[in-house]
Amino acid sequence: MPAKRCYKGDMLDKPLLSLFALAALTPAAALLPWRPTPQRDSLFWLLLVVAVAGSALFAVRAFIGAWDSSLGLALWLSITTTLLFFALLCLLSREAWRLAPLLLPYLLLLGLLATVTASQQGQVRVGGLPEAWLLLHISAAVATYALATLAAVAGAAVFLQERRLKRKQVGGVSARLPSIAVGESLQYRLLLAAEVVLGADLLTGWALRYFAATPAMAIDHKTLLSVLAFLVILVLLWLQGRSGLRGRRAGRVVLLAYLLLTLAYPGVKFVTDVLLS
Numbered sequence: 001m002p003a004k005r006c007y008k009g010d011m012l013d014k015p016l017l018s019l020f021a022l023a024a025l026t027p028a029a030a031l032l033p034w035r036p037t038p039q040r041d042s043l044f045w046l047l048l049v050v051a052v053a054g055s056a057l058f059a060v061r062a063f064i065g066a067w068d069s070s071l072g073l074a075l076w077l078s079i080t081t082t083l084l085f086f087a088l089l090c091l092l093s094r095e096a097w098r099l100a101p102l103l104l105p106y107l108l109l110l111g112l113l114a115t116v117t118a119s120q121q122g123q124v125r126v127g128g129l130p131e132a133w134l135l136l137h138i139s140a141a142v143a144t145y146a147l148a149t150l151a152a153v154a155g156a157a158v159f160l161q162e163r164r165l166k167r168k169q170v171g172g173v174s175a176r177l178p179s180i181a182v183g184e185s186l187q188y189r190l191l192l193a194a195e196v197v198l199g200a201d202l203l204t205g206w207a208l209r210y211f212a213a214t215p216a217m218a219i220d221h222k223t224l225l226s227v228l229a230f231l232v233i234l235v236l237l238w239l240q241g242r243s244g245l246r247g248r249r250a251g252r253v254v255l256l257a258y259l260l261l262t263l264a265y266p267g268v269k270f271v272t273d274v275l276l277s
Contacts, residue, residue: 018118024054029108033101075114140201151190155251225264
């Protein structure tokens, strides 16, 4: 299947839609983390729904228009999926919504980067690859990064909470975050889910190499970094199960795995679409 062409109208739509998505995300990132009495109320859900709808519009427009593999699209897909998973997590956990002070401003920064690079163009050349396998591979990659983002935020929350207790601080951002026990529980479950989905991403990637008659063991930067992240997460999960590794030490390993995934997914696109374009 040949790649879809990017038309001039699409190039004009992308910056405008990206600005709209950024405007929809801004109220949640600016208001929810700093409310005098933070809570999971109707205002919380309203602003979260607006943020999801705005970011999703950019991604949907890319799919029904001219699909491309640009950095801006990759970032908005990641933001949308992360917000959706966060909303689901808030429904399943009473304390997960307390990650908002760290998560939402970070996603706003990603949205700013996506908006700055929205006019950059890229293409996905599918060739003779099965479309279902390609869609599964892309979905697994986006879901992996979203889950890893939430796990890294939970790990950062644990790190800040431990530091607050050690320094006997009162108030501040740390006081709005979930407890250490809840943060560690969220971090472990999110990492476990990310590991499973990352495994599916690697398997579908190797399957696509088979369909494209590419050597299965041919390693590029994205694959190498993804495999390293998979191994780091696997070792951390094993250590947590065997030795009860917790706290800031576990958080540092989570951030290392997230750094590897960031370099593998948006990092590679940033180099190819922005630095080398």
